[in-house]
Amino acid sequence: MATPDCHSPSRRLVLASVSGFCQGVEHALQLFDEALRRHGAPIHLLHELVHNRHVTEEMARRGAVFVSDLDEVPDGSVLLLGAHGVSRRIEEEAGRRRLRAVLNATCPFVARLHRLAASLRPDEDLVLYGQPGHPEAIGIIGHAGTERCHIISGPEDAARLGPLHRPMLLIQTTMSHESAERVVAAMRGTYPDLRCVTDVCHASRQRQAALEQLCREAAAIVVIGSPHSANANRLVEVARAHGRRAWLVENADSLPPDVWRETSLGLIGGASVPPDLLLRVRDALLAGGFATDGNPPD
Numbered sequence: 176m177a178t179p180d181c182h183s184p185s186r187r188l189v190l191a192s193v194s195g196f197c198q199g200v201e202h203a204l205q206l207f208d209e210a211l212r213r214h215g216a217p218i219h220l221l222h223e224l225v226h227n228r229h230v231t232e233e234m235a236r237r238g239a240v241f242v243s244d245l246d247e248v249p250d251g252s253v254l255l256l257g258a259h260g261v262s263r264r265i266e267e268e269a270g271r272r273r274l275r276a277v278l279n280a281t282c283p284f285v286a287r288l289h290r291l292a293a294s295l296r297p298d299e300d301l302v303l304y305g306q307p308g309h310p311e312a313i314g315i316i317g318h319a320g321t322e323r324c325h326i327i328s329g330p331e332d333a334a335r336l337g338p339l340h341r342p343m344l345l346i347q348t349t350m351s352h353e354s355a356e357r358v359v360a361a362m363r364g365t366y367p368d369l370r371c372v373t374d375v376c377h378a379s380r381q382r383q384a385a386l387e388q389l390c391r392e393a394a395a396i397v398v399i400g401s402p403h404s405a406n407a408n409r410l411v412e413v414a415r416a417h418g419r420r421a422w423l424v425e426n427a428d429s430l431p432p433d434v435w436r437e438t439s440l441g442l443i444g445g446a447s448v449p450p451d452l453l454l455r456v457r458d459a460l461l462a463g464g465f466a467t468d469g470n471p472p473d
C-alpha cells in the first residue's frame with residue numbers, strides 16, 4: 176500500500192448503505208459450515224463457492240478442496256456445488272457418482288433462471304444478457320430446454336441476432352440494472368413478441384442503488400472485490416458511468432496511490448466480500464487520514 180499523506184486537509188469517507196455479503200453468498204457459506212460439521216473435511220467444490228479470493232483461501236484452510244472437473248472428485252466424497260449454479264448435466268452426473276453427499280448452494284435467484292430456461296421448447300429461442308464464460312451464464316444455458324441459445328453483451332447485440340421464434344430474454348443476476356433496461360428496450364424494439372421475465376437480482380440492485388447514492392456524495396469510489404467477481408466489476412462500471420473515478424481493490428494492501436489524493440471517497444463492497452475484509456479496508460482509509468461523518472479517525 177502506498178504511504179498516505181496524513182497531514183493533508185480533511186478527507187471525507189462515505190460508506191455505502193448496503194455493502195458486502197448478499198443472502199445468496201451467506202446461504203452458500205452456511206451450507207459449507209454445515210457440511211464441515213456433519214461430514215468433516217475435506218469438502219470438495221466444483222470451482223469456487225463464491226468469487227472472492229479471501230473467502231476461497233479461508234475455505235481451503237478449513238478443508239475445502241477446489242476442483243475444475245467432477246472426475247477429480249474421489250468416490251465417497253462430499254461435493255458442494257457453488258452459488259453460481261451448474262448445468263443440468265453436471266447436476267445429473269454428480270447425482271450418478273458414488274458420492275457420500277451432494278449439496279447444492281445454487282442461489283434461489285439463479286435457480287429461478289434455471290427453471291425458466293428449462294421451460295423453453297426446442298423450437299424457441301433463449302437470449303441471455305450476461306457475461307460469456309461466466310459460470311452462472313454457463314449454468315443457465317446448461318439448463319435450457321432448447322439448443323437455440325444466444326448470449327448478448329449489450330443492447331447493440333440485439334439487432335445482430337436475426338429472426339427468433341418466441342424469444343425469452345433472461346438477465347444474468349449480476350448485470351447492471353440500468354444496462355439491463357437498455358437491453359430490454361432494444362430487444363422489445365426488435366422482437367415485439369419478446370418474453371422478458373427477469374431482472375438483475377435483488378442484492379445486485381440494492382448494491383447498485385447504494386453505489387448511485389455514493390456517487391452523489393463522493394468524487395471517487397473504491398469497490399472491494401476480486402478481479403473475477405462479476406458483481407464487483409459491475410459496481411466499478413456503474414461508478415464510472417456516473418462520471419466517478421473508481422478502483423476495484425482486493426484488500427487494504429491494494430489501495431492505489433491515487434486514492435490518497437481524493438478529498439471525498441465512497442467505499443462499497445461487492446456481494447462476495449466478507450465483513451472483516453470490509454472493515455480492514457475502511458480502517459486503513461481512516462488510519463490514512465480519511466474521516467467518516469460518524470466515525471472520525473483519532
Ligand code: SF4
Nearest residue numbers: 197199282348376378
Ligand atoms: S449476487 Fe444475487 S444471485 Fe448472486 S448469490 Fe447474491 S443474491 Fe444470489
